[in-house]
Amino acid sequence: MWRTQIPKSIYARFFVSWSRVRREVLVLRDILLKFNARKVIEFGCGIGRHGYLLSKLGFDVLLTDIRDWRFGSARRMPFKIYDVLEGGNIGVFDAGYAMGLIIVFNYEQIIRALHNIGELLGKGIFIFDYNFTIYNEPREKIVRIRGREYRAIMMKEEIEPIEGGVLYKYRIDILDDKGNLVGVEDTEYPVYDKETIFKAIKEAGLKIEEIHWAKWDPIKYKYRLSKKEADSAFIAVRKTV
Structure with missing residues (x-):
């Protein structure tokens, strides 16, 4: 989930x-x-x-x-x-x-x-x-929060067929303006x-x-x-x- x-x-x-x-x-x-x-x-x-x-x-x-x-x-x-x-x-x-x-x-x-x-x-x-359908995330997205720049980078994306749809697997890393990893979303969910x-x-x-x-x-x-x-x-x- x-x-x-x-x-x-x-x-x-x-x-x-x-x-x-x-x-x-x-x-x-x-x-x-x-x-x-x-x-x-x-x-x-x-x-x-x-x-x-x-x-x-x-x-x-x-x-x-x-x-x-x-x-x-x-x-x-x-x-x-x-x-x-x-x-x-x-x-x-x-x-x-x-x-x-x-x-x-x-x-x-x-x-x-x-x-x-x-x-x-x-x-x-x-x-x-x-x-x-899958959200079709951009490979990279940049936002500014309180004067600092953050990047969301699509690190992995896999699509597997399942009955009635697909299983979508992905990993997004969030980096701050110093290159530090500050967040990860490594997960999967079905799309019917x-x-x-x-x-x-x-x-x-x-x-x-x-x-x-x-x-x-x-x-x-x-x-x-x-x-x-x-x-x-x-x-x-x-x-x-």
């Missing part, structure tokens, strides 16, 4: 920029408002920026994850430890969402997570993003095609309410909404009964 050893302050700047999060939050906002959802729960919140921005838009948000990795302003947000693979009752919510979470699971885990989320939310809507994900949704006892297609931009490291079917999607689902 996906894991990282990159410090969260550096991870935030490279992979969860405010510009990326704002774009994704606007999609979440539109779907949540359409389904009259105000009290929402985020699963796998990571550093917590999505929930923080949604709270600024007037939503009542509870952040959850298997560990507390909140960063910056999100540290002031309500938070509880929660594992979607374990499930259980954590409160009553109008809706829930997860960004960058479902993609780290294998097929059986996706079904289990979606089922548990459906049980928790009942008739409430659940929104998640999924990239049906849309037919496999749609099948998992059905097996979990959920149905698709709507899909917002998007195209992944590996250079800007963010989604661009698409009017037609594309390589990624924001998917809104709920229990069938």
Whole structure:
């Protein structure tokens, strides 16, 4: 399963920029408002920026994850430890969402997570993003943090075919401006095609309410909404009964 050893302050700047999060939050906002959802729960919140921005838009948000990795302003947000693979009752919510979470699971885990989320939310809507292809990371990316330069370098990348998709393996090293290694992400996760994900949704006892297609931009490291079917999607689902 996906894991990282990159410090969260550096991870935030490279992979969860405010510009990326704002774009994704606007999609979440539109779907949540359409389904009259105000009290929402985020699963796998990571550093917590999505929930923080949604709270600024007037939503009542509870952040959850298997560990507390909140960063910056999100540290002031309500938070509880929660594992979607374990499930259980954590409160009553109008809706829930997860960004960058479902993609780290294998097929059986996706079904289990979606089922548990459906049980928790009942008739409430659940929104998640999924990239049906690998992120196609740039070989090298440079950012500045507090006046210092950091480089993310793709050291290894392997793709193995699996049923319904591929297994993506990679290693990214983070170097500071003195050449010191300050973070590593050496991990793997499966990437499934849309037919496999749609099948998992059905097996979990959920149905698709709507899909917002998007195209992944590996250079800007963010989604661009698409009017037609594309390589990624924001998917809104709920229990069938």
